[in-house]
Amino acid sequence: MASRRRMLLKVIILGDSGVGKTSLMNQYVNRKFSNQYKATIGADFLTKEVQFEDRLFTLQIWDTAGQERFQSLGVAFYRGADCCVLVHDVNVMKSFENLNNWREEFLIQASPSDPENFPFVVLGNKIDIDGGNSRVVSEKKAKAWCASKGNIPYFETSAKDGFNVEAAFQCIAKNALKNEPEEEIYLPETIDVGGGGRNQRSSGCEC
């Protein structure tokens, strides 16, 4: 049956350029952080095995590959996502205000079968900067927005220190798993053109 499909969970990370999407992924998957910002090059998606109730799943975390910069992500990127992570920089108000646009863009493009209950997770990143003194988006404000959108789970993170990153992705994996798979598209199985590569591939930073 669709076992292969269910073992693989697609997670996409959205948010304005520079909020730390790639850093969060790298911190979670490779436990690495680089202070050098470069608009994402070379990362396609990262994969990580996660265990949940005695079962192993592959979390496939997709990066925007810089296509978010001019809101130019294609519909193929959004489709088939099991969980959508919305990231803002707590030090940049605009990045928080844009969460609403990213959420709506996702719902239009991915058109999930049950948009009301589609799992989102919101991350307020870069809480480490300037000891929190340059912060402009309060936890209260972020939580209020999350509550208004159907109680989206909210985490404050620092990709740099690794603070709360593991916990956030645990929640992401759990919610991705709860998401009902999209109908019968994957039945019967699709043709494995890449010779199994789709599951195993873990590209990106080798540095």
Add this chain to the structure above:
Amino acid sequence: MADYPSIDPSSFDLIVIGTGLPESILASASATAGKTVLHLDPNSFYGNHFSSLPLDHFSSFLQSHSHCHSQQPNISPPTSSSNCLHLKHNNLFSHVHISNPHSEYLGPSNKFSLDLSGPKLLFCADPMVNIMLKSGATYHIEFKGVDATYVYRGDGDDKLMTVPDSRSAIFKSSVLTLKEKRQLMSFFKTVQEHILELEAALTSNEEMRRARTISDEELECPFIDFLTTKGLPSNIKSIILYAIAMADYDQETPLLRKDFVIKTKDGIKSLALHNMSLGRFVNASGALIYPIYGQGELSQAFCRCAAVKGALYVLRMPVTALLIDKESNCYKGVRLASGQELFSHHLVMSPSFTVPLSSTISSIRDVQGDSSESSSRSDVEGLVARAVCITRVSIKPDLSNLLIIFPPRSLYPEQMTSVRALQLGSGLAVCPPGLFVLYISTMCDAVAQGKELLHAAMNALAHLLSRKHESSTTMESDCVEEDGPNFLWSAIYVQELRKGSSEIIVSCPTPDGRLDYRDMLDSTIKLFHEMYAEVEFFPETEDAENAENDE
């Protein structure tokens, strides 16, 4: 007026306008080769004429890109150091006719993903599949197989004949006589031997050349003559020519244009491709596959690969003019709708745009050397007529994805071209459950001829569908109207064909009338090498080798 963002940096190795498949492959190959690439599209979606769209967008795209609709270019003043050439919108479609008799059964528009240039399929062993493996594009696309291929026979009782395209299919075929089975088996064996010889050709010498199963002379002869010398009866010749080698034009008429004649070597190449495609991938039962969500996935996958390699993507960004250096008369850059000017060494442009040629730019001329007039009509090299129909019944009750070939003369005696119809079901995520999408296309010389062929094929399909209908719902006679419930929705249109060309700017080819992407890929690779003569097109990487080894 839209609020356009400003783009930085302002200088690139390559600027690509339009995200059609050839443009996207070029962007991806160039970014992979380490070039800095800016990829722009005035649309809010990827793929241009190669995209797959929701039902309502599909209709509006057809209408807004057809001849009757003209777009006024924005006039912007020339700057001091450069001359401006305003880009003209080039509408590839004409004679669009959309009929919507039973829209109540269709459901939401966004449950459809309709190809603008269908029907198109990939052979499993296609060079296109190999390029997708090399580039990593296959990580973004999933495929399913086409369940069966049929040849339409106007006269027979059972109008659809399964194509006996493999050893086991020949063996199981109920329509072939024992003698025909033997002939076909022995023909496939000859071809197989020839292919093996080609593979061993590296070690060949003059003696071996002469001992070949198929001589060099034979290879240069028309494929039809070769089939005749092998003693194949006409029904089998027809299957090989039109349903396996996928010939577009009647090979049996003496009036055939010389460049449409399939030579034996090319015919055998197609048979070899077909043969290699069978069984290449586990659970692809036949030779042909189709991407889930439609062929628009292909350009998106290549764009994504380009982005991963650093290409910058900006949708919803029209380009209004090309900047031409006043002194050298060379291409220098582009001006965006925002007024911003960006510069690059090379420019790749989708066939939706043409540059009005003027004497200001000496280096850009069309083939005829006509430098004073716009290039708009002169380089149109043919027409393809296309139709998309939505039905509630499958042509074959147990199958949903199938290809039907109407060989020349099968619909009516004057039919000079093959008509191909591809039915796809909801398993490919191109329509809601319970519905089917039919893509039909044929080459043609004139609009009337193309439309006549489409209508004849649609009538034949409607007849097949209504027979299915009658047999399954004999009780409810009200279900069978004149040509009523057969097509819930249909669109018929004619598309211009243009080849790619490269002078100072590279102009990409339009979608072609072939079933597969081989010709398109060939011309795209050629355009790439015209830009970057010394650079390898998607060099072999470790990743790709691993994937190959896994097979």
